[in-house]
Amino acid sequence: MEKHQLHLQDGTIHGRIDEQGRVLLPVIVIAADGLELEIEAAIILQFAGAMALHEDVARRLGWRRLGTRRVSIGFQTVLMDHYLGTISLGGRLEPSQHVVLGGIKDSAVIGQKMLSGRSLRIDFGNSTVVLD
């Protein structure tokens, strides 16, 4: 399924399930120079934070690195940088600032903080993802 099949209708955000079974939602990240970049972010429900990006993406956005933290990934603990980034979920919501981690292998993941107060419906049978 192609990225253009992500739809935004009536305040709801429509994502997709990729061939690996990952649940993806469209996210707009706003670079330090104001440029808006639409990316697809995989939902990780165990992640209590807002968002994590590949290090290269975080650096290209020009966000200032605010330091580092320890992050558990499986049985490992790794060091990841933290940034304050401006993000809009699906481009439908007013952009807001969140702590974003840089240093994952995937391009982008989002966690509980980005989904807070919203309702996520996933239908694996019909391969639909809707965030109300």
Next chain:
Amino acid sequence: MAEPDSLANKNYPREELDSKCWPIFQRLMEELGVRYENWIVVIEPDSGDYFLGLDDYEVLNRARKKHPRAQFFAYRLADNPAVDTLA
């Protein structure tokens, strides 16, 4: 305590930032670990200033107000000091 604001815009590599802040974290674990278990602590390495809270965004912003150009290491006041869990 150092001056309220460090004007130097230091860019510590990850490991160096961790090694500078780790002894401060260990002291804080002894002093505050029981009372503030699982809270997040954000440490500014040069002054030794630390900021406690439950929300990383709020704590980092508070730290940044006092040290606008500094970098900070964040830990969780727990046996596992990782702040986040990813998968």
